[in-house]
Amino acid sequence: MFFIIQPHEQKVFRVISETAKELGYPTYVVGGYVRDRLIGRPSKDMDIVCVGSGIKLAQAISAKLRPIPQIAVFKRFGTAMLKHEDLEIEFVGARKESYRVDSRKPTVEDGTLEDDQNRRDFTINALAVSLNDNDFGSIVDPFNGLEDLENKIIRTPLEPGKTFSDDPLRIMRGIRFAAQLDFHIEESTLNAIGKYRNRLNIVSQERVAVELNKILLSPKPSKGFHLMNKTGVLENVLPELGKLKGVEVKNGIGHKDNFFHTLKVLDNLSAKSKNLWLRWAALLHDIGKAPTKRFNKELGWTFHGHDAVGASMVPRIFKKLRLPLDAKMKYVQKIVALHQRPMKLTTEEISDSAIRRILFDAGEDIDDLMQLCEADITSKNESKIKRYLKNYENLRVRMKELEESDNLRNWQPPITGEMIMETFGIKPSRAVGDIKNFIRESILEGDIPNDFESAQALMVKKGTEMGLKVVGKAN
Numbered sequence: 001m002f003f004i005i006q007p008h009e010q011k012v013f014r015v016i017s018e019t020a021k022e023l024g025y026p027t028y029v030v031g032g033y034v035r036d037r038l039i040g041r042p043s044k045d046m047d048i049v050c051v052g053s054g055i056k057l058a059q060a061i062s063a064k065l066r067p068i069p070q071i072a073v074f075k076r077f078g079t080a081m082l083k084h085e086d087l088e089i090e091f092v093g094a095r096k097e098s099y100r101v102d103s104r105k106p107t108v109e110d111g112t113l114e115d116d117q118n119r120r121d122f123t124i125n126a127l128a129v130s131l132n133d134n135d136f137g138s139i140v141d142p143f144n145g146l147e148d149l150e151n152k153i154i155r156t157p158l159e160p161g162k163t164f165s166d167d168p169l170r171i172m173r174g175i176r177f178a179a180q181l182d183f184h185i186e187e188s189t190l191n192a193i194g195k196y197r198n199r200l201n202i203v204s205q206e207r208v209a210v211e212l213n214k215i216l217l218s219p220k221p222s223k224g225f226h227l228m229n230k231t232g233v234l235e236n237v238l239p240e241l242g243k244l245k246g247v248e249v250k251n252g253i254g255h256k257d258n259f260f261h262t263l264k265v266l267d268n269l270s271a272k273s274k275n276l277w278l279r280w281a282a283l284l285h286d287i288g289k290a291p292t293k294r295f296n297k298e299l300g301w302t303f304h305g306h307d308a309v310g311a312s313m314v315p316r317i318f319k320k321l322r323l324p325l326d327a328k329m330k331y332v333q334k335i336v337a338l339h340q341r342p343m344k345l346t347t348e349e350i351s352d353s354a355i356r357r358i359l360f361d362a363g364e365d366i367d368d369l370m371q372l373c374e375a376d377i378t379s380k381n382e383s384k385i386k387r388y389l390k391n392y393e394n395l396r397v398r399m400k401e402l403e404e405s406d407n408l409r410n411w412q413p414p415i416t417g418e419m420i421m422e423t424f425g426i427k428p429s430r431a432v433g434d435i436k437n438f439i440r441e442s443i444l445e446g447d448i449p450n451d452f453e454s455a456q457a458l459m460v461k462k463g464t465e466m467g468l469k470v471v472g473k474a475n
Contacts, residue, residue, distance in 0.1 A: 124155075
């Protein structure tokens with residue numbers, strides 16, 4: 001079988017082929033680029049394997065391409081990378097690998113194409129296309145990867161226990177490919193994932209997090225988390241999520257399975273948004289339900305405060321997974337903390353002040369918060385779903401009206417602490433905070449308009465009541 005070379009690929013493939021021939025290096029394009037092209041999936045990352053020096057091949061090719069691309073050389077790994085047009089091309093010499101039991105970093109030796117294909121993680125990633133004159137464009141498929149592509153199967157090229165024991169990150173990669181491509185993991189491969197999952201302990205959390213992010217960005221992320229649950233990998237990677245599993249019954253009263261509910265919410269949200277961090281918020285929005293679960297004889301099962309508890313758990317989870325502890329983490333934490341608030345506003349008499357507060361607390365993330373709340377509707381009762389969505393639609397209208405009239409999105413109180421100190425000639429103190437909070441609450445309650453003049457007048461009035469004297473003027 002031959003690989004169809006597209007017009008935009010012909011030039012670069014011919015340059016690689018001619019240069020490799022000059023150097024006497026049998027050369028192939030391998031791995032994900034081949035896989036993705038065969039299934040019609042876009043790919044801009046190309047891996048070139050040669051039986052020779054990948055660095056020398058890359059340097060020689062770089063000199064022939066126009067414009068001449070910059071080349072990055074990684075001597076320690078025997079690889080080189082260059083960018084040409086919209087392609088990022090990595091060159092490496094064919095190699096064989098052996099592993100120690102306590103490390104996923106292999107001992108590397110020069111090898112043949114067969115050696116290089118043997119070290120690949122899955123059959124669909126072990127496909128190679130020849131760039132050599134005698135069989136240019138032919139597909140080298142020693143493990144029936146084409147058949148697995150056709151049947152949408154994830155399978156290891158060698159005995160799965162060896163594949164996963166050698167490099168346990170392949171456990172996460174297998175689950176990720178199944179989620180991204182909507183493929184099925186072959187039974188012996190799936191069993192080996194469960195058997196060798198504790199080998200993930202030697203993998204850095206950063207690498208695990210990269211795979212988790214890719215799973216979350218897949219079209220239907222729940223598939224990856226269901227596979228992690230089925231194989232036990234969830235206990236290694238995100239045990240806090242695993243604690244949501246199961247239904248407990250007391251006095252004939254049960255609660256929903258919060259693990260499966262969470263994955264439904266995640267899929268609902270992912271159908272509408274590609275925002276990775278909002279998807280993280282969906283995954284973690286009910287994470288506080290496990291530690292807050294209680295049974296009350298009158299109320300049944302309760303999860304009081306699970307939003308606040310869940311928000312407090314977010315930094316710990318991000319730190320453990322080496323996810324960014326910056327604005328992205330704070331965004332996830334905020335969405336988790338606020339996710340109950342809009343629902344409460346649809347089930348009770350909605351006051352303007354309550355809407356002002358959620359607009360103030362959510363700020364520019366209010367639309368994302370509302371998206372999560374709508375995704376959080378997982379009832380099987382269609383009429384109930386329509387009623388909830390209508391309630392949220394009404395809430396959105398009220399929010400829009402108030403936001404336009406009060407200008408509260410991304411709002412900061414018009415009077416700052418510096419203005420208060422300058423007006424009354426005082427230093428940083430509790431009094432400054434008290435006056436500032438009073439002004440903010442008065443605006444949120446609708447007692448005064450959200451403008452500088454009204455806030456300034458209230459500042460003077462409040463400060464005078466507290467025994468302070470005006471000595472300056474707020475600017």
